[in-house]
Amino acid sequence: GAVVSQHPSWVICKSGTSVKIECRSLDFQATTMFWYRQFPKQSLMLMATSNEGSKATYEQGVEKDKFLINHASLTLSTLTVTSAHPEDSSFYICSASVTVSNQPQHFGDGTRLSIL
Protein backbone atom coordinates (compact mmCIF):
# COMPACT_ATOMS: atom_id res chain seq x y z
CA GLY A 1 0.00 0.00 0.00
CA ALA A 2 0.87 3.66 -0.20
CA VAL A 3 3.56 4.76 2.23
CA VAL A 4 3.99 8.15 3.84
CA SER A 5 7.13 8.81 5.81
CA GLN A 6 7.20 11.50 8.48
CA HIS A 7 10.40 12.67 10.14
CA PRO A 8 11.39 13.16 12.89
CA SER A 9 9.16 10.97 15.02
CA TRP A 10 10.06 12.74 18.26
CA VAL A 11 11.48 16.18 18.98
CA ILE A 12 12.34 17.78 22.30
CA CYS A 13 13.66 21.33 22.16
CA LYS A 14 13.87 24.58 24.02
CA SER A 15 11.31 27.33 23.84
CA GLY A 16 12.05 29.76 21.02
CA THR A 17 13.47 27.12 18.70
CA SER A 18 12.06 26.56 15.23
CA VAL A 19 11.31 22.96 14.33
CA LYS A 20 10.89 21.50 10.85
CA ILE A 21 8.86 18.35 10.22
CA GLU A 22 9.08 16.55 6.89
CA CYS A 23 6.38 14.50 5.21
CA ARG A 24 7.25 12.37 2.20
CA SER A 25 5.12 10.17 0.00
CA LEU A 26 7.44 7.30 -0.86
CA ASP A 27 5.67 5.41 -3.61
CA PHE A 28 3.15 7.80 -5.11
CA GLN A 29 2.86 11.43 -6.13
CA ALA A 30 0.82 13.36 -3.64
CA THR A 31 -0.88 16.33 -5.22
CA THR A 32 -2.32 17.27 -1.86
CA MET A 33 -0.89 16.97 1.63
CA PHE A 34 -2.61 17.71 4.90
CA TRP A 35 -1.27 18.65 8.30
CA TYR A 36 -3.14 17.71 11.45
CA ARG A 37 -2.63 18.34 15.12
CA GLN A 38 -3.82 15.89 17.71
CA PHE A 39 -4.15 16.46 21.43
CA PRO A 40 -4.10 13.49 23.83
CA LYS A 41 -7.05 11.18 23.34
CA GLN A 42 -8.71 13.62 20.98
CA SER A 43 -9.52 13.70 17.31
CA LEU A 44 -7.36 15.12 14.57
CA MET A 45 -7.64 18.85 13.98
CA LEU A 46 -6.95 19.85 10.40
CA MET A 47 -4.41 22.68 10.39
CA ALA A 48 -3.83 23.23 6.69
CA THR A 49 -4.08 21.77 3.23
CA SER A 50 -1.17 22.13 0.87
CA ASN A 51 -1.08 21.60 -2.85
CA GLU A 52 2.18 21.19 -4.68
CA GLY A 53 3.50 24.46 -6.02
CA SER A 54 0.93 26.71 -4.36
CA LYS A 55 0.36 28.33 -1.01
CA ALA A 56 -1.18 26.29 1.75
CA THR A 57 -4.77 26.85 2.81
CA TYR A 58 -4.97 27.27 6.56
CA GLU A 59 -7.96 26.43 8.71
CA GLN A 60 -9.56 29.13 10.78
CA GLY A 61 -7.62 29.86 13.93
CA VAL A 62 -4.31 28.45 12.67
CA GLU A 63 -1.56 31.06 12.49
CA LYS A 64 0.11 30.85 9.11
CA ASP A 65 3.15 32.78 10.32
CA LYS A 66 3.53 30.35 13.18
CA PHE A 67 3.10 27.17 11.18
CA LEU A 68 4.92 27.54 7.88
CA ILE A 69 4.06 24.97 5.25
CA ASN A 70 6.01 24.31 2.09
CA HIS A 71 4.99 21.80 -0.55
CA ALA A 72 7.84 22.08 -2.98
CA SER A 73 7.39 18.80 -4.81
CA LEU A 74 4.85 16.05 -5.37
CA THR A 75 6.55 13.92 -2.74
CA LEU A 76 7.55 16.35 -0.01
CA SER A 77 5.80 18.78 2.28
CA THR A 78 7.32 20.43 5.34
CA LEU A 79 5.79 22.03 8.40
CA THR A 80 7.95 24.47 10.34
CA VAL A 81 6.84 25.48 13.80
CA THR A 82 8.50 28.84 14.25
CA SER A 83 9.64 30.13 17.64
CA ALA A 84 7.97 27.22 19.36
CA HIS A 85 6.53 27.58 22.83
CA PRO A 86 5.30 24.96 25.32
CA GLU A 87 1.71 25.40 24.14
CA ASP A 88 2.83 24.18 20.70
CA SER A 89 3.67 20.80 22.21
CA SER A 90 1.47 18.26 20.51
CA PHE A 91 1.34 15.31 18.12
CA TYR A 92 1.53 16.47 14.52
CA ILE A 93 0.44 14.13 11.73
CA CYS A 94 0.70 14.58 8.00
CA SER A 95 -1.24 12.80 5.31
CA ALA A 96 -0.99 12.65 1.56
CA SER A 97 -3.50 12.09 -1.16
CA VAL A 98 -3.91 12.11 -4.88
CA THR A 99 -6.53 14.54 -6.05
CA VAL A 100 -9.32 12.03 -6.35
CA SER A 101 -11.90 12.42 -3.62
CA ASN A 102 -12.81 8.74 -3.42
CA GLN A 103 -9.28 7.69 -2.52
CA PRO A 104 -8.15 7.41 1.10
CA GLN A 105 -5.55 9.68 2.60
CA HIS A 106 -2.40 7.93 3.71
CA PHE A 107 -0.90 9.03 7.00
CA GLY A 108 2.57 9.38 8.35
CA ASP A 109 3.39 8.00 11.78
CA GLY A 110 3.30 11.43 13.36
CA THR A 111 5.77 13.65 15.18
CA ARG A 112 5.65 14.10 18.93
CA LEU A 113 6.80 17.67 19.60
CA SER A 114 7.73 18.62 23.16
CA ILE A 115 8.80 22.20 23.88
CA LEU A 116 10.53 22.77 27.19
Next chain:
Amino acid sequence: AQSVAQPEDQVNVAEGNPLTVKCTYSVSGNPYLFWYVQYPNRGLQFLLKYITGDNLVKGSYGFEAEFNKSQTSFHLKKPSALVSDSALYFCAVRDATGTALIFGKGTTLSVSS
Protein backbone atom coordinates in the same frame (compact mmCIF):
# COMPACT_ATOMS: atom_id res chain seq x y z
CA ALA B 1 -21.53 21.40 6.59
CA GLN B 2 -20.02 17.97 6.81
CA SER B 3 -19.82 16.27 10.17
CA VAL B 4 -19.19 12.89 11.71
CA ALA B 5 -20.45 11.62 15.05
CA GLN B 6 -19.03 8.73 17.00
CA PRO B 7 -21.39 8.53 19.95
CA GLU B 8 -19.25 6.22 22.08
CA ASP B 9 -15.99 7.33 23.66
CA GLN B 10 -15.16 3.74 24.54
CA VAL B 11 -16.33 0.28 23.57
CA ASN B 12 -15.43 -2.72 25.70
CA VAL B 13 -15.75 -6.25 24.39
CA ALA B 14 -14.43 -9.67 25.34
CA GLU B 15 -12.10 -11.49 22.99
CA GLY B 16 -13.99 -13.70 20.59
CA ASN B 17 -17.19 -11.66 20.79
CA PRO B 18 -18.47 -9.53 17.95
CA LEU B 19 -17.76 -5.82 18.07
CA THR B 20 -19.47 -2.75 16.68
CA VAL B 21 -18.13 0.80 16.65
CA LYS B 22 -20.80 3.30 15.68
CA CYS B 23 -20.57 6.20 13.26
CA THR B 24 -23.16 8.55 11.80
CA TYR B 25 -22.49 11.28 9.28
CA SER B 26 -23.93 14.38 7.72
CA VAL B 27 -22.91 15.49 4.25
CA SER B 28 -24.53 17.10 1.26
CA GLY B 29 -24.67 14.79 -1.69
CA ASN B 30 -23.13 11.35 -1.81
CA PRO B 31 -20.70 10.60 0.99
CA TYR B 32 -17.31 8.99 0.79
CA LEU B 33 -16.80 7.22 4.11
CA PHE B 34 -13.66 5.86 5.71
CA TRP B 35 -12.52 4.04 8.82
CA TYR B 36 -9.03 4.42 10.26
CA VAL B 37 -7.31 2.86 13.26
CA GLN B 38 -4.63 4.49 15.40
CA TYR B 39 -2.25 2.71 17.75
CA PRO B 40 -0.44 4.69 20.48
CA ASN B 41 2.05 7.26 19.17
CA ARG B 42 1.40 6.23 15.58
CA GLY B 43 -0.33 7.74 12.60
CA LEU B 44 -3.62 6.50 11.23
CA GLN B 45 -3.93 3.27 9.29
CA PHE B 46 -6.60 2.95 6.64
CA LEU B 47 -9.06 0.10 7.28
CA LEU B 48 -11.79 0.42 4.67
CA LYS B 49 -13.88 2.81 2.64
CA TYR B 50 -17.33 3.12 1.11
CA ILE B 51 -17.64 4.97 -2.16
CA THR B 52 -20.51 3.32 -4.00
CA GLY B 53 -21.96 -0.09 -4.65
CA ASP B 54 -22.46 -2.86 -2.12
CA ASN B 55 -23.48 -1.49 1.27
CA LEU B 56 -21.33 -4.02 3.10
CA VAL B 57 -17.67 -3.16 2.75
CA LYS B 58 -14.88 -5.49 3.79
CA GLY B 59 -11.51 -4.17 4.85
CA SER B 60 -8.25 -5.00 6.57
CA TYR B 61 -7.78 -7.31 9.57
CA GLY B 62 -11.25 -8.85 9.24
CA PHE B 63 -13.13 -5.60 9.74
CA GLU B 64 -16.21 -4.68 7.77
CA ALA B 65 -18.63 -1.78 7.75
CA GLU B 66 -22.20 -1.38 6.65
CA PHE B 67 -23.38 1.75 4.89
CA ASN B 68 -26.97 2.65 5.70
CA LYS B 69 -28.17 5.63 3.72
CA SER B 70 -31.53 6.02 5.45
CA GLN B 71 -29.92 6.09 8.87
CA THR B 72 -26.83 7.97 7.63
CA SER B 73 -24.69 5.45 9.43
CA PHE B 74 -21.46 3.59 8.69
CA HIS B 75 -20.85 1.29 11.66
CA LEU B 76 -17.63 -0.68 11.89
CA LYS B 77 -17.96 -4.36 12.75
CA LYS B 78 -15.94 -7.49 13.31
CA PRO B 79 -17.41 -10.95 13.98
CA SER B 80 -14.76 -12.00 16.50
CA ALA B 81 -12.64 -9.46 18.37
CA LEU B 82 -8.97 -9.92 19.15
CA VAL B 83 -7.00 -8.35 21.99
CA SER B 84 -4.74 -6.84 19.33
CA ASP B 85 -7.73 -4.92 17.94
CA SER B 86 -7.56 -2.66 20.99
CA ALA B 87 -6.88 0.81 19.60
CA LEU B 88 -8.45 4.16 18.76
CA TYR B 89 -10.82 4.09 15.79
CA PHE B 90 -11.80 7.06 13.67
CA CYS B 91 -14.64 7.40 11.21
CA ALA B 92 -14.22 10.04 8.51
CA VAL B 93 -16.28 11.52 5.70
CA ARG B 94 -15.61 13.52 2.59
CA ASP B 95 -18.09 14.74 0.01
CA ALA B 96 -17.56 14.30 -3.70
CA THR B 97 -16.18 17.80 -4.12
CA GLY B 98 -14.02 17.86 -1.01
CA THR B 99 -10.41 17.06 -0.41
CA ALA B 100 -9.85 17.04 3.33
CA LEU B 101 -11.38 14.35 5.52
CA ILE B 102 -13.61 15.31 8.39
CA PHE B 103 -13.00 13.03 11.36
CA GLY B 104 -15.18 11.92 14.22
CA LYS B 105 -13.82 12.33 17.73
CA GLY B 106 -12.68 8.72 17.85
CA THR B 107 -13.73 5.63 19.81
CA THR B 108 -11.38 3.66 21.98
CA LEU B 109 -11.89 -0.05 21.57
CA SER B 110 -10.75 -2.22 24.43
CA VAL B 111 -10.77 -6.00 23.95
CA SER B 112 -10.22 -8.06 27.06
CA SER B 113 -8.85 -11.60 27.14
